[in-house]
Each structure stands twice: as structure tokens, then as C-alpha cells.
Amino acid sequence: MPAIREWTESLWGTSSPYLQVREVPNAPPSLCRDQRVPLRMPTTAEKKALLLRDGYHCRFCGIPVIRGQVRDRIRKVYPEALPWGRTNQTQHAAFQAMWVQYDHIVAHARGGDNSIDNMVITCAPCNYAKWNYLCEEIGLIDPRTREPMRSTWDGLERFR
Numbered sequence: 001m002p003a004i005r006e007w008t009e010s011l012w013g014t015s016s017p018y019l020q021v022r023e024v025p026n027a028p029p030s031l032c033r034d035q036r037v038p039l040r041m042p043t044t045a046e047k048k049a050l051l052l053r054d055g056y057h058c059r060f061c062g063i064p065v066i067r068g069q070v071r072d073r074i075r076k077v078y079p080e081a082l083p084w085g086r087t088n089q090t091q092h093a094a095f096q097a098m099w100v101q102y103d104h105i106v107a108h109a110r111g112g113d114n115s116i117d118n119m120v121i122t123c124a125p126c127n128y129a130k131w132n133y134l135c136e137e138i139g140l141i142d143p144r145t146r147e148p149m150r151s152t153w154d155g156l157e158r159f160r
């Protein structure tokens, strides 16, 4: 559905009308690579804990999300229905938008660590649009101030 791709591109594209950066006093600067927390991504166990805590919904916008491994399982069975090329334009728009990301609220590049408390589940558009900004810099409410969304959505994990 072209509208899904247009929505995604409007969020993370370089000319996004939604991303307006404002200066925040005393915001942590971008750190050199050697100053950052060494391990960038959470472990498999931490990812599982985040998915259970956040209920397979983006903590920013609330859309349901699907892990890349689950997408790959579905793709093996339905390769023509779920294209997944190397570029954004050749990837299935909905599975791209719903791709689980493990987002650092205080970005890794800004000194954020990998603790569960600094991480949330997000969709791909929210993660890539937020990039290394602080929530305050782009007008987002810290999603940790509200409860994760609960529903029967399980990220299609039952697909085998």
C-alpha cells in the first residue's frame, strides 16, 4: 500500500516535515566512539525482556511491531508476498514500518547505556526518525512516562 511507504518516508526522510530540532539547555553532546558505552546493542535475553515488557508495540507511536527473524520466517513461506530487498524501496512497506527496533532513549551516541531502563521497543520509522536526538530536542514525550500498550498482538511470534 503506497500510503504506508509515504508515511514511513515522511517520518525518516531527510526532508521530514515532522522533525524539527530545538536546542535543549545542558543537553549531552555527541560523543566520540571511544567515549561511548562499549556494547551498543542489548543481549538476546535483554531483547526478549524488552519485548515482553513493551508488549510488541512501539513505545512512541503504538503501532504493532514484528521482529526481523519472524519476518524472515514468513518470507520463506511467502517470498512473493513479502519482498525484502537491500533498499527501502524494495522492502515490503508494512513489514518495514513494523520492524522491531531496540531504541536507546538517551542515544548511545549521547552517552546512553544499554540498561533496560534506557531502552524501549519502537517501530523502524520512530527509531530512525528519532536518531540520536533526545526526546526533548524533537518534541517527543518520554515514552517511559506512560505504560506500554497492551493488546493480544504477539508480534506474529506463533508463525512457524
Ligand SMILES: [Zn+2]
Binding pocket: 058, 059, 060, 061, 062, 063, 122, 123, 124, 125, 126, 127
Ligand atoms: Zn513508532
